[in-house]
Structures are given as C-alpha cells and as structure tokens.
Amino acid sequence: MAVALASVAATTRSILLRDTDQRISGLLAQEAGEFANFEEQGFDPETGRPFTDPGRLLRVFLERQYADLDEELVGLVGEVGSRRPTQIIQQREIPVDRPLHEDADARRRIYASPDSSGTLDRPEGEIRWAKVTVARYGGEPAAAFVVAFHPGREQARADEVFRVLLAISGVALLMTTGIAWVVAGRILKPVRLVRTTAAQLTEQDLTRRIPVHGRDDVAALAETFNAMLDRLERAFATQRRFVDDAGHELRTPITIVRGHLELMGDDPAEREETVRLVTDELDRMSRIVEDLLLxxxxxxxxxxxxxxVQLAELTADVYVKARTLGDREWVLDGVADREVLLDPQRITQAMVQLAQNAVQHTTAGQRIRMGSRADGPRIELYVADSGPGVQPQDAEVIF
Incomplete structure (x- = not known):
C-alpha cells in the first residue's frame, strides 16, 4: 500500500510537471509567433509605414503586450557580440529573484545563443526562453525579442501537490494499517485458537474443541482440526479400553493359576488336577489374548x-461349521441367493461367534436356526436360538 500510494503521488507530480512544461512551451511559441507576425505585418503608428528601426519595433510591440505573472517580455538591441545589449522591457515587477532584465549575464548569454529557444540554469532559478531576432534590411541581427518564463512557481505548485498527496497517503496508510490490523486479527483469531488448543491438548484431556463460525476457509480449518481431535480421542479411548480389557480379562486366569500353583501339594493326584486346571486357564488366557488382538x-x-461372494454358498458353509459347536437341533432356516460384496472371513468369524453364544445359552436338543435374507440393498445374516433371550433394558447396552 505504501509503494502504491507513493507511486501515485510521484506519478501525479510527474504529470503536473509535464503539463507545466507543455503549457510553458506553448506560451513561449505563442508569444514568439505574435512578435514575428507583428514584425512582418505591423506599421509604425507615427509614420504609418513598416518599421525600419529595430528599437522602435520592439518598443511599440512591448507597449501593446501584457505578460503573464511569471513571464518577461524583453527587447534587446545591439550587436550580437556586444557585452551589454541595450534592453527594452515592460515596466512591471514580477515575483521572482533576480528577473532577466536585472541579470546582464543571462541577457548576454541568451542574446548570443544561436538557438531560438532553450533553458537557462541559474543559481536564482531556471529560465525557459524563446527568441526572435530582428535584423536590419538584409544585414546582421541588430536586435532580438525575448520572451522568458520563470517556471519556479509552477514547479513549486506541483511539488506542493506532491507533498499534499504524500500527507494524505500517509494518513490513508495509517488508517488502512489500523483497519488491516483489526481485520487480520479477526481472520487469524481462529488460527491462534487452533495453536492454543493444540498446545493445551494432553493424552488425558482430548475433549477441547474449537468453535466454528461461518463457512470460510478458516472455519473449514477449525472443522478439520476438530475432526482430527475426534479421531485422536477415539484412538486413545480405544487404547484405554484395550488396556482395561486386557487387565480385566487376564487378571482372573493369572490369579487362578498362581493360586493353584501356590497350593499344589505333593500328592500325584492333586498335582495332576492342578496341572489340568492350570492348563485349562492357560488355554482360556490364550483365547482371551487372541480376542483382545482381534x-x-x-x-x-x-x-x-x-x-x-455368493451369499447362499457362504451361508451354507457357516452352517456346516457351526453344527460342530454343540449337540443342538441345527436348522438352515433360509438362504438368499445373490452375489454381495463382503469379507467372507470376518462374516464367518462373527457368525460362528454368534452360534457359540447361542450354544452357551441353550441346552442339548434345543433348536438353533441360521440363515440369510435380502431386502433390497440390505443383506441380513442371522442366528436365532430358543434360549432365555436378552432383557430389553440390557439389549441397548449389549448391541
């Protein structure tokens, strides 16, 4: 913003200076053209005839002119090589330091210059000038009309506009900076909140969340961060449950094994019974470890x-495997004949586990039905037994 405002101010100053130069050049050309026309077509008011005296020509022309505020109209008479040409000026003061009619050296340099226009650099200020030479009939130049313009005030006005623009730009920059500071602070507040929340998270406390406002990119960042925290919380909760389950499930068989070993006597029959019990508990412990790993x-x-997978074939295979779990009345209740997308190993594992549970809650000879059915896109594999069932208040907890 600072570079842009400074560029605008500098460009404005450059345009103003260029316009000033163009206006001065046009003014100089206009004044020189008017004198040239007067020299060619003018008549001496006293004689009614064309001018024969350069000095008289200059004096009459200057008496009829009115110069601008920073402009000087000067007539110079004398040989080109003369050190101090005689001057004829309008009797008017101009607000500049050391005007041309008071600077003999500047008048000489302009009078002796072969150019018709130019710029004269002086310590007192720059002069833009144009010159029209006047010669006697067929002779060498004996006089010259000089229009001089002092551009100092015009250039100072452009510099003043430049300074005003810089001051306004500075105020605008301060206001913009303040507004940008507030807006950026509001935009970055959720980012700082994300950083603060991340710094406060610990393994014991993953419950902190970032409030989401709006639908912009920062809100999307907050939602993504909250989703990440949800996944972390679930992962740590799963880890804690696994540790709790492992501790709870393994503590009992370990205690039993240790107790039997500590109480084991010298009697061979007692030793054999202890070994059997310990082996049984170790087998159970091995199954528990496998379940925990699962x-x-x-x-x-x-x-x-x-x-x-062909659902009918999978249902029949699971039924054949489940019949070996216990002496029950196993019934293949129904089969859905269609191809479905599933993991046959995990489905078999889950179905056998349900069948084992049905065996545990029934007695010999009771019926256990297994089957599969399809209802539109929904596929259902089921195990139904004739045991006591689950109390309604416990069903929500179990499932």
Missing part, C-alpha cells in the same frame, strides 16, 4: 477386505 486389529483400516 479387537485391536478391528480399528485398522485393512481389518475388513470385501470381495464378491
């Missing part, structure tokens, strides 16, 4: 690998 793997994305 629960841990269930959180992995590759735990389930679906593939196209």
């Amino acid at each position: 629960l841990a793997k269930a959180e992995r994305p590759d735990f389930v690998t679906p593939e196209p």
Whole structure:
C-alpha cells in the first residue's frame, strides 16, 4: 500500500510537471509567433509605414503586450557580440529573484545563443526562453525579442501537490494499517485458537474443541482440526479400553493359576488336577489374548477386505461349521441367493461367534436356526436360538 500510494503521488507530480512544461512551451511559441507576425505585418503608428528601426519595433510591440505573472517580455538591441545589449522591457515587477532584465549575464548569454529557444540554469532559478531576432534590411541581427518564463512557481505548485498527496497517503496508510490490523486479527483469531488448543491438548484431556463460525476457509480449518481431535480421542479411548480389557480379562486366569500353583501339594493326584486346571486357564488366557488382538486389529483400516461372494454358498458353509459347536437341533432356516460384496472371513468369524453364544445359552436338543435374507440393498445374516433371550433394558447396552 505504501509503494502504491507513493507511486501515485510521484506519478501525479510527474504529470503536473509535464503539463507545466507543455503549457510553458506553448506560451513561449505563442508569444514568439505574435512578435514575428507583428514584425512582418505591423506599421509604425507615427509614420504609418513598416518599421525600419529595430528599437522602435520592439518598443511599440512591448507597449501593446501584457505578460503573464511569471513571464518577461524583453527587447534587446545591439550587436550580437556586444557585452551589454541595450534592453527594452515592460515596466512591471514580477515575483521572482533576480528577473532577466536585472541579470546582464543571462541577457548576454541568451542574446548570443544561436538557438531560438532553450533553458537557462541559474543559481536564482531556471529560465525557459524563446527568441526572435530582428535584423536590419538584409544585414546582421541588430536586435532580438525575448520572451522568458520563470517556471519556479509552477514547479513549486506541483511539488506542493506532491507533498499534499504524500500527507494524505500517509494518513490513508495509517488508517488502512489500523483497519488491516483489526481485520487480520479477526481472520487469524481462529488460527491462534487452533495453536492454543493444540498446545493445551494432553493424552488425558482430548475433549477441547474449537468453535466454528461461518463457512470460510478458516472455519473449514477449525472443522478439520476438530475432526482430527475426534479421531485422536477415539484412538486413545480405544487404547484405554484395550488396556482395561486386557487387565480385566487376564487378571482372573493369572490369579487362578498362581493360586493353584501356590497350593499344589505333593500328592500325584492333586498335582495332576492342578496341572489340568492350570492348563485349562492357560488355554482360556490364550483365547482371551487372541480376542483382545482381534479387537485391536478391528480399528485398522485393512481389518475388513470385501470381495464378491455368493451369499447362499457362504451361508451354507457357516452352517456346516457351526453344527460342530454343540449337540443342538441345527436348522438352515433360509438362504438368499445373490452375489454381495463382503469379507467372507470376518462374516464367518462373527457368525460362528454368534452360534457359540447361542450354544452357551441353550441346552442339548434345543433348536438353533441360521440363515440369510435380502431386502433390497440390505443383506441380513442371522442366528436365532430358543434360549432365555436378552432383557430389553440390557439389549441397548449389549448391541
């Protein structure tokens, strides 16, 4: 913003100076042209004839002119090489330091210059000038009309506009900076909140969330961060549950094994019974470890690998495997004949587990039905037994 405002101010100053130069050049050309026309077509008011005296020509012309405020109209008479040409000027003061009619050296340099226009640099200020030489009939130049313009005030006005623009730009820059500071602070507030929240998170406390306002990119960042915290919280909760389950499930068989070993006597029959009990508990412990590992793997994305499977064939295979779990009346209740996308190993594992549960809650000879059915896009595999069932208040907790 600072560079842009400074560029605007500098460009404005450059345009003003260029316009000033063009106006001065036009003014000089106009004055020189008017004198040239007067020299060619003018008549001496006293004689009614063309001018023959350069001095008289200059004096009459200057008496009829009115110069601008920063402009000087000067007539110079004398040989080109003369050190101090005689001057004829309008009797008027101009507000500049050391005007041309008071600067003999500047008049000489302009009078002796072969150019018709130019710029004269002086310590007192720059002079833009144009000159029209006047010669006697067919002779060498004996006089010259000089129009001089002092551009100092015009240039100072452009510089003043430049300074005013800089001052206004500075105020605008301060206001813009303040507004930008406030707006940027509001925009970055959620980012700082994300950083603060991340710094306050610990393994014991993952419940902090960032409030989401609006629908912009910062709000999307907050939502993404909250979703990440949700995943972290679930991961840590799963880890804690796994540790709690492992501690709870393994503590009992370990206690039993330790107690039997501590109480084991010298009697061979007692030793044999202790070994049997310990082996049974170790087997149970091994199954518990496998179940815990299965629960841990269930959180992995590759735990389930679906593939196209014939549902009727899968249902029949599961039924054949489940019949060996116990002496029950096993019934293949129904089969859905269609191809579905699922993981046959995980489905078999879950169905066998449900069948084992049905065996535990029934007695010999009771009926256990297994089957599958399809209802539109929904596929259902089921195990139904004739045991006591689950109380309604416990069903929500179990499932």
